Amino acid sequence: MLSFFDLDPTSLESFCADHDMPRHRADQILRWVYRQGVVDPSAMTNVSAAHRDLIAEQVEFYRGELLASALASDGTHKLLLGWDSMKTRPAGPSPLPVLAPTGGPSDRSTETVLIPTEDRRTACLSSQVGCPVGCRFCASGLGGLEGNLDAGQIVEQAHRLSWLEGGSRVSNVVFMGMGEPLANATAVMQAIRTLNAPWGMGIGARRITVSTVGLPAAIRRFAHFELPVTLALSLHAPDDDLRRELIPWAKFSTIEELLDACRAYFEQSGREITLEYLLLGGVNDRSSQARELARLARTLRANVNLIRYNEVDGLPYRRPTDDDVLGFQRILRRASVNAHIRASRGRDIAAACGQLRREQRAH
Ligand code: SF4
Structure with missing residues (x-):
């Protein structure tokens, strides 16, 4: 077939x-x-x-099995797709360590989410089944990596979200679901071509964001991709020690090396970098950390996206207060850094990445 x-x-x-x-x-x-x-x-x-x-x-046509779907009161719509009945590509040999699957039954499912706002309908897509990075705060990374999605499986997610309940089409795509997109870069780039093509989904390259934990060499390679998509670097900490505590892969490079690679991406693509910063209460939301983040952000053409953590059962991190988030943003803005707080969507449907999958697994 x-x-x-x-x-x-x-x-x-x-x-x-x-x-x-x-x-x-x-x-x-x-x-x-x-x-x-x-x-x-x-x-x-x-x-x-x-x-x-x-x-x-x-x-x-559709190869995924719809295992669950959840619609939040704010219109956020999450799908859990099962890929059990067909192959996901095993992750190829990697110079980087891959966290082993937990040894439980194979769970070849991924989440994909439609986030509608007044002016856009954003599809949040997964690029892998599970995730090799293992961020300490993330439900998706808990079970390690099961395999890579192929380009067709990635495009299918966007197509399904585009035609949910006959609703209007997806206008924006973010690779912020399960997986590290640059660890499956060939499939992700092929999928982006179809998402962007006039004969395909017709989504402008500037409306497509690839979010990565960041490996300098992978970012530099991605800078030569022919479509000028937005690159978002998941920074989440302003210093290497804390970043390495939160993100196991951070031990492979320093923040400075990553920002250097981001500068190269900007020079090649002309696209301003987005620095993603997940605010974890009491961990990385102090004023001194905001000042250090501002210093880093000013060394390149970047804006900062602040994300309030959605708590995950069994993980020790907490959501920061509104005041702390606003205070953090204020420090960045006073330092002339363009900083936005990303609206929290779909909290009533376990919106944190990987949570629907975990809940389904427990049933
Ligand atoms: S936050 Fe992203 S990179 Fe980190 S474990 Fe979760 S899916 Fe992987």
């Missing part, structure tokens, strides 16, 4: 030619899927019945 969301117009045309279908069939199918949200060949009414049957036999 061919996986539809892995195809581009050229490969779809080859498929049509190989099966004696007219050339324009490829275009018709692409339009049904990406313009109309139709993933059932029997509903592609301008395709002949024989060709509809053939497509149904040979092409797989």
Whole structure:
């Protein structure tokens, strides 16, 4: 079976030619899927019945199994997709240590979230099943890495979110779900091409953000990607010691090396860097830390995104108070750093990354 969301117009045309279908069939199918949200060949009414049957036999559209979905009162919609019935690519050999799976039953599921606001509909996508990084505060990293998603599985998430309840289309994409995107960079870049393509999802490159914990060499390689997407660096601490406590992979590089790589990304892409800073109550939200973060942010073209932690059962971190968050932002702004507080969305549906998956696992 061919996986539809892995195809581009050229490969779809080859498929049509190989099966004696007219050339324009490829275009018709692409339009049904990406313009109309139709993933059932029997509903592609301008395709002949024989060709509809053939497509149904040979092409797989949605490959994930919808295991759970949750809709929050603020419109945030989270899906848990299971990839058990098909292969996820095992993570290839890596020069970096990968946290081993916990030894429990294999759980090949990922979360994907639609976050609607007044002016945009943002899809938060996963790039891996589990995560190799193992951040101490994150539910997704607890079980280690199970495997990589392929490009089609990544695009499928955005497509499903685009056509939820016949709602309007996804306008923005952030790679901030499960996984470290630059540890699966080839699939992520291929997926971004389809997300961006006029024949695909048609989402502007500037509306796509790749969020990474950051490995300098991976950032420098990514700087040569042909599409100028936004790079977000998950900093989460203003000094190496604390960062290494929170993010195991931080031991592979210093903050200074990472910021150097981000400067190279800016020079190559022209895109301002976003520094993501997850505020953990009593851990990294002190005034002195805000001042140090401001100093770092001023060494490159960057804005700062402050994120209030959503508590995770079983993890020792707490959500900071509103006053502490506002105070932290004030210090950054006084230092002329463009700092935003990201609105907390979907708290009533276990919005922290990986939580729906954990809850489902416990059932
Ligand atoms: S925060 Fe991101 S990088 Fe860290 S463990 Fe969770 S999914 Fe992985």
